[in-house]
Amino acid sequence: MSHEVDVVRAVADLRGRVRYWRDQGLGVALVPTMGALHRGHMSLIAQALETADRVVASIFVNPIQFGPGEDFSRYPRQEAEDAAMLSKAGCHLLFAPQVAEMYPDGFATQVRVAGLTEGLCGAARPGHFDGVTTVVAKLMLQVQPDIALFGEKDYQQLAVIRRMVCDLDIPVSVVGVGIVREEDGLALSSRNAYLSAEQRAIAPALYRTLCATAEAIAAGRPASEACAAAARTLVEAGFESVDYVEAREADSLAPVEIPVRPSRLLAAARLGTTRLIDNVALIPAA
Amino acid sequence: MSHEVDVVRAVADLRGRVRYWRDQGLGVALVPTMGALHRGHMSLIAQALETADRVVASIFVNPIQFGPGEDFSRYPRQEAEDAAMLSKAGCHLLFAPQVAEMYPDGFATQVRVAGLTEGLCGAARPGHFDGVTTVVAKLMLQVQPDIALFGEKDYQQLAVIRRMVCDLDIPVSVVGVGIVREEDGLALSSRNAYLSAEQRAIAPALYRTLCATAEAIAAGRPASEACAAAARTLVEAGFESVDYVEAREADSLAPVEIPVRPSRLLAAARLGTTRLIDNVALIPAA
Known part of the structure; x- marks a missing residue:
């Protein structure tokens, strides 16, 4: 039976634990999450364990990255199950602070x-990424890891975090980890739990459509045309609405019509009140 | 003769030097400056040398903290003289990056x-403090010192930096150092070099008026009334205009009418195109 993961809730305790490791010359990885862990998160933990001697996972449903009409209050919270998964995976420490520990009175x-x-997601979720960069900067400076791992499912988030870490000279290496999918292609997400059986049956159309669209673009179809067609396909498949389907350069996220550099096809679409996102690589046209 | 201070211009070199010290278990202090060093800066260096084993001074005239109509281009630049002063004081390293090293293409x-x-100064200088907090966060994360020292002359800046360091969990202790003054009371400032002989003769009225106003408030005069009188006194003394004279709580900078907690009296006034700032402690009324 695996050792149970230790849980700390105060930054001072977290730092004490990390300092103890540092004094032994151990390397440290951070996997920031909002909990409701699934195999996607576990692949981050597994990769962290391959790279670093000690792995800290954080679970914090970050209020400032949710907009007024969004799902902050109903976002799934299941710390006991999460801790059990982290224990089984061999994660060394779980940092699970309360909101007041992260944002005490006077925080500004x-x-x-x-x-x-x-x-992309910034258009539909004003202020969202400001909340993400603020909390990720805090977590990185609280833990001071050598590396921090993020899933490529939130591709724009990953690009934004890389930019922030570079711009502010945060001494952490950012590692992106590939998307983990269900057998039918649906990208794993904590928000998949919101889906009804009927919606769950429609959901894989998102990945399927992205793959077909990426192929069409690789075959030479202009991205704007292919993306417009993809949005129609998603609505026909049963999505209520499509926030975007767009081709972007991989690092700068600059719009792409005919990909010549590494690029990405990204989409967000809604099934009822649930917003799903996904993305795939775009192979530059021959 | 004192050892000449080493100068590095690249973050990688800076970090290499600090890492070498860290490996020997030495403590490190950072004194961020915009150069044009005077005895006020030197008191920061002296205090840094008392507290830490190694002292890094930075000189960087930070473009993003100057507004469009401000003095970025004419701000005094005299690195050779600055380096000589730092050498004489026993400073160990000077970090003097170019703008492109701090803000490379794509910085966002x-x-x-x-x-x-x-x-206070934020009202007259929109965006100024955003530029300050951004560059100070960068410098702190580039150097990763144990302590960073700032002069109390820029009192609001010091309060803002304390807030940022606390909020982002930057693992650095912020130390405020008292104002150094000329014999006639004028607070030392690189911008004093802009003053004509006539303006220089008027300038000490700023400190004199602040002292008299602080005494009046300590004697029970309401701050709003005393500050309004101070502004009139400054104009009568020859200042072109007064940006503000205000009583504020020392940490929160909340407005104060009758000080009961540690408070500060702060002012900014203009002599020609030169903007002078100063501040003094307010003793709570008996």
Whole structure:
């Protein structure tokens, strides 16, 4: 039976634990999460364990990255199950702070990345990425890990975090980890739990459509045309609405019509009140 | 003869030097400056040398903290003289990056403190403190010192930086160092070099008026009344205009009418195109 993961809730305790490891010359990885862990998170933990001697996972449903009409209050919270999964995976420490530990009275600072945050999910979720960059900067400076791992499912988030870490000279290596999918292609997400059986049956159309669209673009179809067609396909498949289907350069997220550099096809679409996102690589046209 | 201070211009070199010290278990202090060093800066260096084993001074005239109509281009630049002063003082390393090293192409991140930045100098200099917090966060994360020292002359700046460091969990202790003054009371400032002989003769009225006003408030005069009188006195003394004279709580910078907690009297006034700032402690009324 695996050792039970230790849980700390105060930054001072977290730092004490990390300092103890540092004094032994051990390398440390951070996997920031909002909990409701699934195999996608576990692949981050597994990769962290391969790279570093000690792995800290954080679970914090970060209020400042949710907009007024969003799902902050109903976001799934299941710390006991999460801790059991982390224990089984061999994670060394779980940092699970309360909101008051992260944002005490008088908190007034925001970290903001311009440009990269403005389109895609940033358009539908104003302020979302400011909340993400602020909490990720805090977590990185609380833990001071060598590396921090993020899933590529939140591809724009990953690009924004890379930009922030580079711009602010945060001494942490950011590692992106590939998307983990269900057998039918649906990208794992804590929000999949919101889906009804009927919606769950429709959901894999998102990945299927992205793959077909990426192939069409690789075959030479202009991205704007292919993406417009993809949005129609998603609505026909049963999605209520499509926030975006867009081709972007992999690092800068600059719009792409005919990919010549590494690029990405990204989409967000809604099934009822649930917003699903996904993305795939775009192979530059021959 | 004192050892000449080493100068590095790249973050990688800076970090290499600090890592070498860290490996020997040495403590490190950072004194961020915009150069044009005077005895005020030297008191920061002296205090840093008392507290830490190694002292890094930075000189960087930070473009993003100057507004469009401000003095970025004419701000005094005299690195050779500055380096000589730092050498004489026993400073161990000078970090003097170019703008492109601090803000390479694609730079897009801003650190912003709300509230504290909004009145006083923030009112007259929109965006100024965002530029300050962004560059100070960068410098702290580039050097990763144990302590960073700032002069109390820029009192609001010090309060804003304390807030940012606390909010983002930057693992650095912020130390405020008392104002150094000329014999006639004028607070030392690189911008004093802009003053004509006539303006220089008027300038000490700023400190004199603050002292008299603080005494009046300590004697029970309401701050709003005393500050309004102080502004009139400054104009009568020859200042072109007064940006503000205000009583504020020492940490929160909340407005104060009758001081009961540690408070500060702060002012900014203009002599020609030169903007002078100063502040003094307010003793709570008996």
